[in-house]
Amino acid sequence: MVVATVVVTPCAGQNSAQDFVEPHNAARAAAGVGPVSWDNGAHYGENIVVGGAGKDWSTSDAVGLWVAEKQYYDHDTNSCSAPQGQSCLHYTQVVWRDSTAIGCGRVVCDNGGVFIPCNYSPAGNIIGQSPY
Numbered sequence: 001m002v003v004a005t006v007v008v009t010p011c012a013g014q015n016s017a018q019d020f021v022e023p024h025n026a027a028r029a030a031a032g033v034g035p036v037s038w039d040n041g042a043h044y045g046e047n048i049v050v051g052g053a054g055k056d057w058s059t060s061d062a063v064g065l066w067v068a069e070k071q072y073y074d075h076d077t078n079s080c081s082a083p084q085g086q087s088c089l090h091y092t093q094v095v096w097r098d099s100t101a102i103g104c105g106r107v108v109c110d111n112g113g114v115f116i117p118c119n120y121s122p123a124g125n126i127i128g129q130s131p132y
Helices: 017-030 059-072 089-094
Strands: 045-051 101-104 107-109 114-121
Touching: 017 059, 017 089, 017 101, 045 059, 045 089, 059 089, 059 114
Parallel strands: none
Antiparallel strands: 045 114, 101 114, 107 114
């Protein structure tokens, strides 16, 4: 995950729902789980990207970062072997079989940073359960 210090400033903008749903569903199909649909009220599990100024962070950039964590996830042992400072929990939330709806947003702040959160309903990453 890319993290930068963010100062709360007036922000504007959001990509379309399909810009979020399509890359999620591509990763979910690759993991053999069903698709998610858009839900304006989804507010349980959450993934966040805070991208620094100087790059026009897109929705596919954010989902791509989360899906790239697949390399650290071992489905056979349902464990994460990520190096320190890395995670696979964003990936497992993206492909969590029981999550059926997402609600996401993208804002570009006055300082040039970008904030992209996605919320999942129902939440994933339940201890002791496999995502798929």
